[in-house]
Amino acid sequence: MKYRLDKGCHSVYSLQFHLVMCVKYRKKVLVGVLDNRLKEIVRDVAKRFGIEIIEQETDKDHIHILFASRPPVTLSKFVNSLKSVSSRILRKEFPDVMSKHLWAGKFWSDSYFIASTGQVKLEDIKHYVSTQKEK
Numbered sequence: 001m002k003y004r005l006d007k008g009c010h011s012v013y014s015l016q017f018h019l020v021m022c023v024k025y026r027k028k029v030l031v032g033v034l035d036n037r038l039k040e041i042v043r044d045v046a047k048r049f050g051i052e053i054i055e056q057e058t059d060k061d062h063i064h065i066l067f068a069s070r071p072p073v074t075l076s077k078f079v080n081s082l083k084s085v086s087s088r089i090l091r092k093e094f095p096d097v098m099s100k101h102l103w104a105g106k107f108w109s110d111s112y113f114i115a116s117t118g119q120v121k122l123e124d125i126k127h128y129v130s131t132q133k134e135k
Contacts, residue, residue, distance in 0.1 A: 004068075011071060016054065019065040020113040021083060027101040028060035034094055038063065041086045049078050066117070075114060083108045 005012050023029055030038060035058050042065060046053050052068040069075065087107035091098045098107070118125075 006068065006070070008070060013071055015069045015071065016117045017067055017069060017075065018113075018115045018117050019067065019079065020062055021065075021079075022062040022109040022111070024102055024106045024109050026061045026109075029097050029101050030058040030060050030063065034090065034097060037093065038086060038090065041089055042082065045082045045085050046078075049073055049081070051078060079112055079114065083112070 004016075005014055007013075038058065039056055042056055042063070043053050046067060050070050051073060053065065054068055055064075055066040057064050069078070087105075090107055091105065
């Protein structure tokens with residue numbers, strides 16, 4: 001098994017996640033300049049959390065973010081911060097889009113999807129763990 005390993009003071013880890021956040025009411029506003037600005041904001045917020053953005057892309061009404069994290073990061077705090085900071089900045093910088101498509105000060109849907117992304121198959125890890133006992 002080969003992992004992409006990161007190191008901390010007292011740990012070695014490999015933590016990657018796939019995050020999907022949808023625009024409120026699935027409005028198709030993530031285009032052009034707003035799309036690019038959102039990606040900049042994502043990188044800035046992630047940097048403050050010590051998170052590495054591996055890849056990100058939008059599809060008009062949602063964003064996919066693949067990122068690597070450190071063990072001490074609380075994922076829900078990162079996601080909530082990402083949603084609130086990006087919403088505040090985008091509403092301030094693009095008021096015409098917000099007033100036309102979104103109302104009540106909401107940019108993101110309340111929900112989100114996050115999944116851990118393995119670098120190996122679960123079956124391989126199960127086999128590796130089960131064969132560790134010396135015979």
